[in-house]
Amino acid sequence: MDHFPLLTAIMLAPIIGALFLSFLPREADKIIKMVSALTMMVALGLVIYAYEMYDFNLGGMQFVESRAWIQDLGVSFILGVDGISLPMLLLTVLIGFSTVFASWNITKRSKEFFILLLILLAGVTGTFITQDLFIFLLFYEMVVIPIYIMVLIWGSSKRVSKEYSGMKLTIYLLLGSAFMLVGIIDLYLNAYPSGMRTFSMTALAQANQLGNLSEGFQIFTFFLLMIGFGSLLSMWPLHSWSPDGYAGAPTAVSMIHAGVLKKIGGYGLIRIGLLILPLGAKFWAPWIALLAVCNVLYAGFIALVQKDLKYVIGYSSVSHMGYVLIGFAALNGTGMNGAIGNMFAHGIMSALFFAMIGYVYEKTHTRYIPDLGGLAHQMPRVATGFMLAGMASLGLPGLIGFIPEFTIFVGAFREYPVYALLAISGIIFTALYILRVLANVLFGPRRTEFDGCADARGVELVPLIVLGSVLVVFGVFPQMLMGMVNSGVEPMVPFLTKLHAAPALLGGLFR
């Protein structure tokens, strides 16, 4: 290891922060929050540094660190990032940084809250930077448990109790990971003969070329992974945890969950599903595209009739994941670029949305849309955040959502014209429900009952400024995001072209 272990440092920063917090007295509320903010700031700084230092021309995995861990099982601690994982990493720390500030007003057991938050963030960071499936699973499980505790203690009960939503969330995620686990073990056992077995993603990705994985095996295993990652990504009909879960969760968890956790599903589908099991991916892609259309339209329509703000955004995120899925299912460079870009874009906008909903709820004590109205009078800054997030969500050009969506459409339209047409019609319904929310919550006559509600100020503005400026800057200069994503996708393009050319069953190219 001749260079500074950047990725380890990024991952360890929250953990060290959490450790440090555990030694602080629980009364030191301000210090606890500041320490959390500081650790996330360090992580953010390191990730931005990595983003800047990443060599586009070189491409591929960079900042690689590798240490042997459990050699008998072929597990090694490999970290590395490429153009696919680096945006996800940036997304994680951006949102993580914002969640600390969005949770600034938490007073109930704040020490435990921030410790759990930091552990959660370390877990998510780990899933994106590891290049070893075993470690991937390890980090993933590390994510699930803090979420459950956080929902139960700091959540809120509305249509469903927080116990129900926490349970639903956790069980879905664990169920997903169970399928994932079976798939991964299956893969592990079949990819290489005994003695050469390994969990390394790069090595497993070679197995297909070597002809170790038969097509039938790939189809079956990809199905397992599809269920696992699909339930994480809220693929229809495995989506129903998402709105309920967000509704019960505290702001920070909703932000992280909608913003980053769902993206582990998409990331996994690409990194593990597509790259390791290409024939399986090819077999299932049309089905994924169909389910994606269901996601877009079904969730879009449902979002139209929701009365709770969080449910609207919950269903909206399900709907947006449909775009990611159809971009993935196109299995071409353009669609893949769009899918990854859209994961980033959706992460930022949904986190901003949830942060703003958190403020509204905190100040007005209601999320019920008919009870709200005219908040732009009392809370112009929150209203600005809402507008930004909403407009990004309906794919307004100049904000982060447009270019990824457009890219997805270009990619998907080529492969599935009918599905793509249906999915694109989603932009109408997205606009319909977003505008409805904006009109009913922000606009309208001034309501005197909200006169006492103060606008976001001081540190509360940090999520708005951080996420909002990312929204605009990456929207106006999309190459900053798409260039990075493309550097990860471009090397896959010949692979994808070959995959398209391969006959449906038993392709000679892959033998």
Next chain:
Amino acid sequence: MFNEYALHHAWLIPLLPAIAFVVIGFFLRKSPVLSAFLAITMSMVSFILSLGVGYGVVVQHITVEHPLIDKIPWVDIAGLSINMGMYIDPVSALMLFIVTLVSLLVQIYAVGYMKGDDGFGRFFAYLSLFAATMLGLIIAVNFVQMFIFWELVGLCSYLLIGYYFHKPSACEASKKAFMTTRIGDFGLLLGILLLQIVFGTLDFAQLTIAIPEYVQQYGTGVLTVAALLIFAGPIAKSGQFPLHVWLPDAMEGPTPVSALIHAATMVVAGVYLVVRVFFLYSMLPNVMLIIAWVGGFTACFAATIAITQQDIKRILAYSTISQLGYMMLALGVGSVTASMFHLMTHAFFKALMFLAAGSVMHGLHDKGNIFEMGGLRHKMPITFAAMTIGVLAISGIPPFAGFFSKDEILLAVSEVSAPLYIIAVVTAFMTAFYMFRLLFLVFCGPEKPENNPHEAPSTMKFSLIILSIFAIIGGYIPHVYHFGEWIRFGDASHEGLNWTIAATSMVLSVLAMALAWLIYGSGKVSPDRLAMRFSTLYNVSYHKYYIDELYLWLNYTFVRGFGKILYWLDLYIVDGIVNGLAKLTYRMGDELRQWQTGYLQQYGLILFGAILIMVVWLVITAPISMASLRGGAY
């Protein structure tokens, strides 16, 4: 020198207002004077630059065939690369001139109109943003850039219609505007994607070359679909039937906005788009016919509604729809020249009329019903003069601007289709009628004592006067200076007036004026009696053919109904299965826990019994032999 600079720095034209938007939005919102000053200064510079561009186009002989294109890569990824840049040709130079001029005048006007409003700074920020995005749209080099700014002007329109966001009606109107145009954008986006898939590029210049070749090779099948889909965008944006419903409601915005966005500039973006991609449409005569009929129908249809409306801005709004229909009609019959000419004159006189209407409402404290006005010519002479010029211009009375452009359109239509020509003439007649109706009701007749009108402040008057001048000379000067040689598609069209057509329309306009005077000016015929007499017709027209109601019903019944059904499905079927599974697990646990008696000895007994059974079982099935049971040799 200057024209050289302006030509190559035309990208500054949209950029300057954008800078104004950012600066006002972040720093100057609280200061009305500074924000207005900055916005107007930036608009002024933009205007001067676009004058330079126009001059440059003329002296450097930049024609529609040889545009000046400059672009930089914006997004470049596998399978898709998008440029941003500027496309300067006479058409876009003309549009730059119109937009910067009207926008500058409207901003000056707004200083007086919006004085004392709480959101003064916000208003100017939005106006600047609008100017920036509209100008960006004009110089678009490819479909994506066009689409991006197309959406952004929609956003500005949304923001400005909903400017008085405390008014529920304004909220609704802004939502409606956004939604309706979004439906069009859906088609536009699909069309763009189709072109991208077929040609692999969306660049206007490249498509101009590629499309004729493609048509020769493969025919027009796919292109027809693409062209029709793209036309959905203009239908929504330019308020063509059946997506016109948002435009009248858009009058909830402040009047300067109505003048700038919903009369003079943004709504003509649809026309401009069709002109810009005329290389596509000119290949597809069937699509052209559809465009012509949509335009013609819209023109006539909107005019029939305008006749019975009572709100001054709504009348103007329907008039705008009607005139936009005219422009589409002109495009449909293949005359870019006529269409753009009318676009220009319309921008002048319609902006003028809107600003005059704003002045009236400003003087009457936001009263809008024309039947409650009357006799304002004494107290508001300048406004009266301005409105009169506008009405004369739109009615096609020479030598005002509208006469020349309308004549051009009628001429072009008459060469293609007789039915459309008749529709166009009837529309012209109705237009003159309802415009004079408005003029007579508002400014003539006895003064209403409850009104206490006052003339507009000087900034408003300034804009009125300037626009009046343009509305007077804006037709004649271009007519004389060979407008058609610059603004055209294909060969230059013919010059000069066709006196038969000109005379017909002129006579009809005068007749309409006389009829309007008879009913609304002199009071010889009671309008109420007429309304009673033709009550069905009157009601249908007054209620805008019940199209709003239809859409509302469709939205509620189908879209929301469908949403409700799906939500029910989600709650009780999809989630029901999930919860059912959970319940099943719970039940099973409930059954199994009965076995947990709490008697330790029972557990022990079962334990030992099980061990026994296992041992016996293992021995019988012999996976372990007796020998291994012994545990090895000792």
Next chain:
Amino acid sequence: MISLVHYLTVAAILFIIGVYGVLTKRNIVTILMSIELMLNAVNINLVAFSRFIQPEVLTGQVFSIFTITVAASEVAVGLALLFRVYHDYDTVHIDKLNRMRW
């Protein structure tokens, strides 16, 4: 000649009696005693193995000593628990202590 088998048989009988006691007696004290019987059966085995299989090394006896230690601790703690149970529930009958059921 008395061989290892004899000792093992005696130990087995003792162990089975202990098991029977644990499984059938109501009184916790008797159950404790039965457990002691089982432990002793094991000790006999250990010592017998030590004697007959590796008489020169006394490993088996060492193990027995540890077993005895553990058994002694177990009795002490077990009886303490018995006192608690008796104090809290006023019974020493194990079938009354079935609170850990559904």
Next chain:
Amino acid sequence: MDDLVYTIAFYILAAITIASAIGVVTKHNLVHSALLMALCFIGISGLYVLLQADFLAAVQILVYSGAVAILIVLGIMLTQRRSMENTNPNSGWPRGAAVVCALLFVVILIVIAATPWHYSSSMAAQDTPSVLARLLFTDYMVAFEAAAVLLLAAMMGAIVLAKGGEEK
């Protein structure tokens, strides 16, 4: 001659041990059971003597017949208030338990009988206490110390448990 004595001694001791063990689980009076248990332990220590484990025999008498039996009796004394009649009843499923135990016994016997034992012919160690001491303080040092800690912990645990927590 020695063999005969040895054999007779073994059978007598085995009979005492087993008979008293049976008594422990069948007597209805708890005190009788406890006393029979002490007798059983003495029998076992006799068996130890026969196995040439003299030190263990002594420990057996001291720890089991002495300490453990006393403790048990103490336990009985502290938990039985009324008469000692029928203080050692059966519960549960005696027949089932008997069947299971019998079968288990059969299995064990089979295993014992089927195993080919390899007897060592070498002499048993003499002077067991010193040999054991050497073993305990060399090879089994750690285990020995752990046992010491265990005893300490058991003692503390017993005290804490018997004393009871703070009554709230």
